[in-house]
Amino acid sequence: MHGHGWKWLLCTPALIVLLLAASGPLLIVAVYSFLSPGNMGGVVWEFSLEAWFRVFFRRDIFEPDLVEWNRAHLQVFWRSIWLSLQTTFICAVLGFPTAWFIATRPRHTRTIWLFLITIPFWTNLLIRTFAIQEMIRNNGTVNAVLMWSGLIDSPIQMMFTEFAVLLGMAYVFLPLMVLPLYAAMEKMDFSLVEAGYDLYASRLNVLWHVILPQVKPGFIAGSILVFIPAIGAYVTPRVLGGGRTMMLGNLIALQFGQGRNWPLGAALAMLMLVVVVGALIFYLRVVGRNDEARRG
Amino acid sequence: MSHEIDITGLSKSFGQGAAAFQALKEIDLTITSGEFFTLLGPSGCGKTTLLRIIAGFELPSTGTVRINGRDVTSLGPSKRPVNTVFQSYALFPHMSLSENIGFGLKMLGKPKAEIRATVDEMLQLVRLEAMADRRPSEISGGQQQRVALARALAPRPRVLLLDEPLSALDLKLRKEMQSELKRLQSETGITFVFVTHDQEEALTMSDRIAVMSAGQILQLGAPQEIYNTPVNRFVADFIGDTNFLKLRVKAVDAGMAVLELPGGKAAQASLPDGMRPATGALVTAVIRPEQAEATGADEGDLHATVESATFFGTDTHLHLTLADAQGFVLRRQNRPGQPVPAPQSRLGLALAPGALRVLED
Known part of the structure; x- marks a missing residue:
């Protein structure tokens, strides 16, 4: 069509940003993972598979031929995936009633509730995380209240546990679940709910057979928005989890910092990318399947 | 004839205090088993609110609803032997037509074989056998309408509630669905409560009509009764066309x-019950446009001048001015070779005996 040829030019600024800020660094990270570490950090331009080897395995210090699984790494991988899955689940369970509440308010008050949901974004993540620490540390607010009320005699250890990390991540990522769920619910035809009740469905059946299928796209979007940043979370596990509940993000940061092993950090980062993309494809296949099979 | 629905002292208010709006005012109504009952009125008259209270979607502020003798006022929609055809159809978009139709039976916990048999029967009833596996988005509006009907009929409710079900359809499809609805009603024997603002639809389909305005039932009766003997000016004006003469x-x-x-x-005119106007008083009298006949200019009861004529195919509407400058519309059936009177020509009008009625304003 006439004038169609130049319209792609409108995309060029965005393409340039993407190229410089996403594809370029990604390429550098990919290349670094196949190089050797420099003594003071950085890389030596020497091809090596050592970094990728060390992602999964470790050599005995005294007998380099003795190879075993790198359990510490595997534990971090597993913890990252497991905590992220739990975070996603918690956000979904807490986010659904919240989004439902907002979507069923009168139209003019919904904006106020949505506004309230976004307020936490106004404050720096680090400060909010320290605030949680203040709440849950041994002589923090929660323990103080519990001890004052006589429910417990000695403080409950919450800091530096997986619970602390989970709490922090669920708090930070909850809005990312609420907003897409709300968007899906707002589009929902509420007469479908009435039709469900009219056709003898119980509350649970209306939820399961009528509402959930309608808001499924919101759940998919919300889960992706929560799971991806959760698996790479750095600040929350660092502040609330400490060294014992290290996650993938902290492990990668360690290699670029004190560890002085940039190629290993790069290889771990690439691995995370592969895990996330893989999980995404798997998730969309499994969750999206029902629809396509029916439509087919 | 047994009572299907008994409504007594039913009121409904929305909002509180000064902003409160009374949607229904002390409604008393009995609907008989197996009848095609229509709630007719302009938008905002409370007809849909009344239907939603019968369905169980709204709680009345006062009054009771009985279905087949049982007080269901406080029961939710899932506990009433009543199904609804929604104005928007409200078909479940993620389910096939079969799943939609079988949903009510599934929720009632019927065995799979029975559900399948009923769904097949319903698909046949609404002539959509070939489309059982399609999604609602893959069929036309008229077909969606029929699926909504089949879905509501499948659990064999005592009462089927229809909330302006034909308003989204074009004229031709609407006519088809009107006769389809009548057929389904007589085949199933289920009581239909039909909400519409379309007076023609109400007249052609109903056994009885309740004409509503501002939260009240103004007149209740068979279509002929409502058309021929409207109780007040509002009903006369809302149902069909009417000439009002002072x-x-x-x-x-x-x-x-x-x-x-x-x-x-x-001319003689009938008076409503209890009305006894003084001699010499001015009253409002009504006469339907088809209940007068054109005669020669010097004959008939009235003399009129033709202002304009509108051709409607089956008949022609003549817009006339009477001797005292009041307007009058005459509906004349078209016949071959009949000339349309020219503007400013004069003619006489013969009123049909009993056609003229005095109404309370």
């Missing part, structure tokens, strides 16, 4: 009045 009373006698017509002649 006429002077010459004499009153046993439910009849003699009125003075423009041009000096007199």
Whole structure:
């Protein structure tokens, strides 16, 4: 069509940003993972598979031929995936009633509730995380209240546990679940709910057979928005989890910092990318399947 | 004839205090088993609110609803032997037509074989057998309408509630669905409660009609009764076309009045119950456009001048001015070779006996 040829030019600024800020660094990270570490950090331009080897395995210090699984790494991988899955689940369970509440308010008050949901974004993540620490540390607010009320005699250890990390991540990522769920619910035809009740469905059946299928796209979007940043979370596990509940993000940061092993950090980062993309494809296949099979 | 639905003292208010809006005012209504009952009125008259209270979607502020003798006022929609056809159809978009139709039975916990048999029967009833596996988004509006009907009929409710189900369809499809609805109603024997603002739809389909306005039932009766003997000006105006004439009373006698017509002649008009206007008073009299006949200019009860004529295919509407400048519309059936009177030509009008009625304003 006439004038169609130049319209792609409108995309060029965005393409340039993407190229410089996403594809370029990604390429550098990919290349670094196949190089050797420099003594003071950085890389030596020497091809090596050592970094990728060390992602999964470790050599005995005294007998380099003795190879075993790198359990510490595997534990971090597993913890990252497991905590992220739990975070996603918690956000979904807490986010659904919240989004439902907002979507069923009168139209003019919904904006106020949505506004309230976004307020936490106004404050720096680090400060909010320290605030949680203040709440849950041994002589923090929660323990103080519990001890004052006589429910417990000695403080409950919450800091530096997986619970602390989970709490922090669920708090930070909850809005990312609420907003897409709300968007899906707002589009929902509420007469479908009435039709469900009219056709003898119980509350649970209306939820399961009528509402959930309608808001499924919101759940998919919300889960992706929560799971991806959760698996790479750095600040929350660092502040609330400490060294014992290290996650993938902290492990990668360690290699670029004190560890002085940039190629290993790069290889771990690439691995995370592969895990996330893989999980995404798997998730969309499994969750999206029902629809396509029916439509087919 | 047994009572299907008994409504007593039913009121409904929305909002509180000064902003409160009373949607229904002390409604008493009995709907008989197996009848095609229509709630007719302009938008905002409360007809949909009344339907939603019968369905269980709204709680009345006062009053009770009984279905088949059982008080269901406080029961939710899932506990009433009533199904609804929604104005928007409200078909479940993620389910096939079969799943939609079988949903009610599934929720009632019927065995799979029975559900399948009923769904097949319903698909046949609404002639959509070939489309059982399609999604609602893959069929036309008229077909969606039929699926909504089949879905509501499948659990064999005692009462089917229809909330302006035909308003989204084009004229031709609407006519088809009107006869389809009548057929389904007589085949199933289920009581239909039908909400519409379309007076023609109400007249052609209903056994009985309740004409509503501002939260009240103004008149309840068979279509002929409502059309021929409207109780007040609102009903006369809302149902069909009507000529309203301001006429002077010459004499009153046993439910009849003699009125003075423009041009000096007199005609008898029936009076509503209990109304006894004084001689010489001005009253409103009504006459339907088809209940007068054109005659020669010097004959008939009234004399009129033709202002314009509108051709409607089956008939022609003549817009006339009477001797005292009041307007009058005459509906004349078209016949081959009949000339359309030219503007400013004069003609006479013969009123059909009993056609003229006095109404309370």
